[in-house]
Amino acid sequence: MFPKWYTEKRRRAKELLKAAKPAKYGSDIDLNAFNLQAPPHEKIDELTDLEKDVREVSKLVGTRDDEEYRSGTYFQYDNDVVYLQHSKSLKEKGLIIRSIDDAVQTYPWLEKYWFKELPIGLDKYTTYVAANSVGGAFVWAQEGARIEHPIQACLFMGADRAIQAPHNIIVAEPHSKVHLITGCTVHPKCETAAHVAATEIYVKEGAEVTWSMIHSWGENFHVRPRTGAVVEDGGTLMMNYVLLSPVKSIQMYPTVVLKGKGARVSFRNLILGRGKSNIDVGSGIILSGEESRGEINSRAVIMDEATIDMRGMLRGNKPGTKGHLECRGLLLSDKAKARAHPNLDARTNEADLTHEAAVGKIAEEELFYLMTRGLSKDEATSLIARGFLDTDIPGLPPTLQAEIGRIVSMTTKEVM
Amino acid sequence: MALLEVKDLHAKVDGKEILRGVDLEIGKGEVHVLLGPNASGKTSLALTLIGMPAYEVSKGKILFDGENIVDLNAAQRAKKGIGFAFQFPPAIRGVKLRDIIRLCSGKGPWDPSKEHEEKFATEMLEKVGLPPNFKDRDINVGFSGGERKRSELAQILAMKPRFMVLDEPDSGVDIDSLKLIGKRIDEFVKETGSSLLLITHYRHILQYVESDFAHVMCRGKIVVTGDPEDILSRIEEEGYCAYVDICPPAIKKEAEKLMHD
Numbered sequence: 001m002f003p004k005w006y007t008e009k010r011r012r013a014k015e016l017l018k019a020a021k022p023a024k025y026g027s028d029i030d031l032n033a034f035n036l037q038a039p040p041h042e043k044i045d046e047l048t049d050l051e052k053d054v055r056e057v058s059k060l061v062g063t064r065d066d067e068e069y070r071s072g073t074y075f076q077y078d079n080d081v082v083y084l085q086h087s088k089s090l091k092e093k094g095l096i097i098r099s100i101d102d103a104v105q106t107y108p109w110l111e112k113y114w115f116k117e118l119p120i121g122l123d124k125y126t127t128y129v130a131a132n133s134v135g136g137a138f139v140w141a142q143e144g145a146r147i148e149h150p151i152q153a154c155l156f157m158g159a160d161r162a163i164q165a166p167h168n169i170i171v172a173e174p175h176s177k178v179h180l181i182t183g184c185t186v187h188p189k190c191e192t193a194a195h196v197a198a199t200e201i202y203v204k205e206g207a208e209v210t211w212s213m214i215h216s217w218g219e220n221f222h223v224r225p226r227t228g229a230v231v232e233d234g235g236t237l238m239m240n241y242v243l244l245s246p247v248k249s250i251q252m253y254p255t256v257v258l259k260g261k262g263a264r265v266s267f268r269n270l271i272l273g274r275g276k277s278n279i280d281v282g283s284g285i286i287l288s289g290e291e292s293r294g295e296i297n298s299r300a301v302i303m304d305e306a307t308i309d310m311r312g313m314l315r316g317n318k319p320g321t322k323g324h325l326e327c328r329g330l331l332l333s334d335k336a337k338a339r340a341h342p343n344l345d346a347r348t349n350e351a352d353l354t355h356e357a358a359v360g361k362i363a364e365e366e367l368f369y370l371m372t373r374g375l376s377k378d379e380a381t382s383l384i385a386r387g388f389l390d391t392d393i394p395g396l397p398p399t400l401q402a403e404i405g406r407i408v409s410m411t412t413k414e415v416m
Numbered sequence: 417m418a419l420l421e422v423k424d425l426h427a428k429v430d431g432k433e434i435l436r437g438v439d440l441e442i443g444k445g446e447v448h449v450l451l452g453p454n455a456s457g458k459t460s461l462a463l464t465l466i467g468m469p470a471y472e473v474s475k476g477k478i479l480f481d482g483e484n485i486v487d488l489n490a491a492q493r494a495k496k497g498i499g500f501a502f503q504f505p506p507a508i509r510g511v512k513l514r515d516i517i518r519l520c521s522g523k524g525p526w527d528p529s530k531e532h533e534e535k536f537a538t539e540m541l542e543k544v545g546l547p548p549n550f551k552d553r554d555i556n557v558g559f560s561g562g563e564r565k566r567s568e569l570a571q572i573l574a575m576k577p578r579f580m581v582l583d584e585p586d587s588g589v590d591i592d593s594l595k596l597i598g599k600r601i602d603e604f605v606k607e608t609g610s611s612l613l614l615i616t617h618y619r620h621i622l623q624y625v626e627s628d629f630a631h632v633m634c635r636g637k638i639v640v641t642g643d644p645e646d647i648l649s650r651i652e653e654e655g656y657c658a659y660v661d662i663c664p665p666a667i668k669k670e671a672e673k674l675m676h677d
Contacts, residue, residue: 364469365506371490372466372500373520373571380491383519387510387554 003108013120013131020124025309026251026280029222031128034163034194038078041158047073047083053188054156060244060407061183061214062400063154069397072097074137074153078162081135086151094145095178096138100167103138110138113169117200117257118228125224129165129198136166136197141176141207150179150212150397157195158187168199172207172235179210179395185217192220201229203237205260210395212240215250219275223250233260233289239267240393244407246275246306253311255284258292258321268393269298272408273306273336282311282341287321287351294323301385302329302336303412313343316351323352329359330388332381332412385412417482419444419579419611420465425476427464434460436636437476442579445609447625449616449644452633453656458615459503461633462581465613466500467493480579499577501568503584503615507556513537513567514551520574540570545596561588569597573604579611586621598624619648632659 022028044050047065050058054077055065067073072086074097081099104110120130137153157164172178184195195217203209217223231237237256256265267283285294296312314323329338340357362384370380386409393401420442427435434457442448452458464471465478467490477484485493494500514537521536537551544566556564565585572580582601586594602625605612614625622644630644632651640647640659650658 363506366508368468368490369502369506369508370511370516370519372494372502373516373575374491374494374522375519376491377489383511383515384508387508387512390510 002105003111005108005111006104006114009114010131013127016121017124017127017131020121020127023123023125023224023251025253025282025311026224027249027278029194029224029249031124031163031194031196035159035161036132036134036163036165038159038162041077041080041082044082047075054158057185057188057216058154058156058183060403061154061185061216062181062212062397063152063183069149070152071095071147071149072151074099074151075156076135076154076166077156078159078164079134090147093147094142094176095147096140096142097151098138100133100136100138100169103169110169113171113200113202115198115200117202117230118198118226122226125196126198126226128196129167129226133165133167133198136168137180137182138168139170139178139180141172141178143173144175145173146177147179150181150210150395153180153182155182155184155195155197156186157193158190159193160190161192163194163196165196168197170199170201170209170211172203172209174205174207176204177208179212181212181214183214183216185215186221191218194222195225197225199225199227201227201237203229203231203235203263205232206234208236210238210240212242212393212396214242214400215247216245217247217250219246219277220248222248223252225252225254227252227254229254229256229265231256231258231260231263231265234262235260235264237265238394239265239283240396241267241269241281242404243270243279243281244272244404244411247277247279249278251280253282253284255286255313256294257286258289258294260289261291263289263292265294266394267296267298268391269300269310270389270391270393270404271298271300271308272389272411273300273302273308274411275304275306277306279306279308280311281308282313284313285323286315286317287323288317289321290318291320292318293321296325297391298327299389299391300329300338301332301388301408301412302338303332305333305335307337309339309341311341311343312355313345314353314355315345315347316353317347319348319350321351323354325355327355327357328388330385331359331361332385382409382412385409418442419481421477421479422465423477423479425464425478426474427460427471428474429460429470429472433474434471434636435464438636438638440631440638442611442613444611445605446629447605447612447614447627449614449622449627449630450633451616451630451647451651456633457636458633459583460636462500462583462613462615465581466490466498494575497578499572499575499580501565501572501580501582501585503587505556505564505568507554507559509554509557511555512551513541513553513555516555516571517541517551517574520571521576540574543573543600544570545593546570562590562593565589565597566593569600573600576608577610579613581613581615583615584617585614586616586618594621595624597621601625619652622648632656634659
């Protein structure tokens, strides 16, 4: 049974939704045009029981169907959690993975985390999830639990004209360590759909959390993930984002509050903008803890007629805080567009905030250099594009990293 | 037949003529040294030979193996066996030295699952005295002057070219690097029978690289060809003024005066 606070909060969110405001950035999506209902999917015993198409595409977003090198798996197909598994030994070590709907009934104390770092009224997408969420993963690393391998959560969409609206919560208790890979993708036959999501991350004293979000959509998809996080004393959060497929529109601006002394966050965004994708990706850091540190590193290769806005915000509230923002965009076509919007906001004269931004095409000199080594112009372009996105993503499994490289070089080669 | 025959080569950059009728013949296995004051056209000649798009050939021919390669792009010329070591190679973030070395050798990109592929890159690096961890470095990013020269040479050696142009492989390197680079070049020429056009300002490297001819360039032309030792000795004594009429009269007068004193 759902606790009273939960039903009450959903009811209030539904009220708010009537007058909810659009997001500050990105095109305004009519969420009513999409169906919250989807045909049900049955539970499976093994990930390999999934149909081949589903397995193949979910692999591209980091979901291993053999579950090797994974500490647990959460698989949501449309609105149903079809698979949820993690080893008993990890439970004993202090790792809990549940579907959020289940977790909220088992752990009513989740009230204190429920839309706390992500205000319900932030924009209509957040309100929509608060009012209507179905599914999402709850990951809870208990005090001192050090979980070696990542947990994989796959949010898979199969129903056409549907909307998926999960709510994820990660709670890392003091001195715990956990990595969640969230892969979001769609069935090749699903043509048009929307994905809105709310993710809240709580990093307690001395805890280390890595959250890698890997997206692979279709060219008629609207995507609006919302993320809020807080990091306490000495905690570390690593936020990785990878987008390699075309999408109709995506807009997100995850924001992390470094509340504790010496808290740290690092963002890595790797984006391959293809087709007519309209991409608006920001990263925000609020440095409120003494000597807290934050960095944002965004790389985008933009081709075809894709457009990208790369935003970054650093706000230094306390002396001794330090933040760095780096945005680099590489344009591979005349019709591609890239804009960088750095925003540095020092609220004390002892906050040290810096940024570097560069957008442009490949330097002729670099192409020529590689051509003198016997590479054709297309091969050289592809190698440079791949190298451009080949930044080391901390914590990302090497196989996944290699896969990213492979996709980038294939894609850039095929279009040239 | 010479391997490379350059005939009355004229080239322009942005409409400005920078090569004004270069004639040059290089036979198989020959080593030619190209000398000349700054801005005389040495690098321009090299870049025109390897096919840099900005260097537009307005007249003349570049015959390689008897075929005019003027209309081929840089990649096609490389595939024919022409290798070029840059004086100032660009840094390319994310592109690893190991991948370039493999691509130079005509193999596909480096496959991390195959151990023997790693060996090839490290072997090449070892030859030029770069530590094995350089294979994972982004090409030229944060390389010192000497490291760049060594990395250029490792790539050229991996290409196994039939003809190579080395643009000042000896500038800005310390004495140990110079010795190693010189020895490797000499070895490679002797082992493979490759031909070489070596651009330099200094005779030091020629202690290690045995050369057959020297040319002096001035204002986009080769003005003198001869025995390297003779030409270098005269340049060292008298400066380029000995061969070319490039010195403003005041300086020439001063130089002559100094020599007579």
